[in-house]
Amino acid sequence: MAEKNYYTVDPLGKLMCMKCRVPLEKGKAKFLYLDNGFPVELPVCPRCGFVYVPEELALGKVQAVERALEDK
């Protein structure tokens, strides 16, 4: 069965890892909160593995899921 993805982002090549000096790529990541995990696709540095969470995601969907989990 295909794994469900909660969020997919297209890095569009505009993001660059400052440490490794390489563009971020679409990569597999996972959000964890209160013992719950959510697989997502986020911009990731292919070299050092830095996972970038854009502001609109943090303040949008991430916050909404946090709130929902907090009241579980």
Place this chain on the structure above:
Amino acid sequence: MFLEERESTHVYKQQVMFSKEELERRESLCVHEEPAYCNAACPLKLDTKAMVKAVAAGDWAKALQLYEKITPFPHILSAGCEAPCEGKCKLCQLGEGVAIRELERAVVRFGEKIRRGLPRMKKKKTVAIFGSGLFCTFLAGELNKKAYPVTVFCREDSAEEFLSRETAFVPAEGMAASAAVLKGMDIQFRFGSDPADMESLRRDFDIVCCQWGLAEVSDGDNALMYSREKKLVTGQTTGVLDAAFGAKKAALTVDRLAQNLDPSNTRGEEGSVSTRLYTDLSEVPPSRRLIGGEPCTKEQAEAEAARCIQCTCDACVKACAYLQHYRKFPRTLTREIYNNVNIIMGDHMMNKPINACSLCGQCSVVCPNGYDVAEICHIARQTLVTTGKMPLAPHEFALMDMLFSNGEAFLCRPQPGFEKCRYVFFPGCQATAIAPDTVAAAYADLCARLDGGVALMLGCCGAICDWAGRYEMYDEARAFLDAQLEKLGDPIVIAGCPTCKKELSGHGGLKLTGIWDILNEIGLPETARGMEVPAALHDACGARGDEPTQQAIRNLAEAMGCALVDTPYDRDQSPCCGYGGLTQYTNREVAKAMTRKCLERSDLPYISYCMACRDRFAREGRESRHILELVYGTNAGSPPDISQKRYNRLSLKAELLREIWNEETQEVDIGFKIEYTPEVLRLMNDRMILKSDIIGVLQELRKTGEAVLDAETGLCVARARLGNVTFWVKYEEIEDGYRVCGAYSHRMSVIRRQG
């Protein structure tokens, strides 16, 4: 120092707040759902309040519909009803009660009849009624409504004649209308028969009813309108209302008999009832009846009905912005909170309301029965903490702030020259954060004018964790403060904040007073100046039930020449400004509504004696002063943001250490410069991100070099996990440091995953 996040959403622990019996006891205190006085007085259970409301609104059809619910013969009942409701009308206490009987007559006269639905199937059991008179008339109507095949045996020769017995008081048009109603009913009449033949005729019917006196009954029971010995539904009635009520009871007895059940069991509540309703009349002007005697016009009746105050108890909701926000009366709210706490799996829909109450206890004072919603929310919070179901997120910032107050910003020193002190000044965490200059001035004054040494303790009283329901943290905070006080020689604590005073009073054996009491005792300093314009005094919710404190503040204000103006909900009834109970952190919307509720009482500048009130009122744009600012001639000015509040505490501590105790505080040099755009400062305050969080992220960046460059904005973004939160900072590099252009955070942690 960080707090531990709750473990998992999959922990299935349960604990009840209190027993079911206790829940019911608490719920029963709320009288909002009790019937209005007029409704309770009516044995026929007319919804008088609703009927009068419909008349006032000109909805005559609805009014008639309500009235017809209680009687098949509205013309007869309304013409002769003794109206016990009128004497119970609350307006009687102020002048004249609503003329309900006249209104009923008007309803019958003017109300348009709404055609009811389809005719119902007749029941199988047959009923005979012998005789005539009011009881028989009403009973025939009631049984017809219940769809029994009814046969009436009477001496009279026509429907008109049948109705005319005992109804001399009904006007001619009422009689004509009643006759039309009777004829429209599916009732078999045996006119001209002799009811005395009952014994021979009754065998054809399943149930037999008769007028009182037709048969000799020795075991008549007026509660059931039934004689078991004679198997007869009958009873003695006096007057129209009694006859109508008797007919209702008799019809219910017929129902029970038709089902071969004992007529005395499971009858439900019959007749008039007592009510525990409370109605506040303080704002109701006395008034007199507008109708009476002559039949009134529609307009006159509507005007009279408009006098009705629609008795209800909403004392708590009227006073409390929180209850208004959630549109719930305490009874419902309590049940929902109780059930919410018991949920083991699934959504806790009431967590937000539980955490939005300011715990100020105003409800317990304005409610005639002392309903304490605050206590219920507090117990709920503690129970959720126990079961691990309390989210940390809504309270974490405040709890961290408390740890900061009792950690980095904490200060406890005896007055120079004293090892043990007679007093210790405890200004409270909000005073040091909002008005540090006032605190410094107050301490200097106390040291100068009190004998025996005055120590200083800058810290938090523990209210924060108490409000958050974190009782273990509270015990720790309490033990910490007690140990500090012991070191100082157990001095008398001079609280600068009524909430601190209240919280500290829970520490057994503590000697406690307020700075307001001391100032009243030793007199005002020279700096004391009242406001030049009249002002409204806002009582702190922390001083609820503390009349001496409320009075001491008034005495101080008046001694300074303040012209205080009375406001509604003062002293014990005062509402919370929105800071209490951590509402400010858990629900900004409700907190704002609370602040506005405080401010709607007067347009004048506000004087308060809790620094949080002073702060929140000023934030709403109201001129707002703390009593100690007036005493010491200081002005804290515009409210500080969250970072400034922390900075104020640290710099006050450093300043006092330097000036009073000759101790230099080592300033921490982070080794780089940070600039903030004005926009980001506003944003950070809104998102509860502190400058210390930004420093944390930038320090992490300097250590790891991890950041992302966004080519679109030209900004770099770095992040750090600080405690339970990941902070992201958007910045650009400047000489020797960074210019911060954006910041955001989330609580979820994020990892890279394989596969």
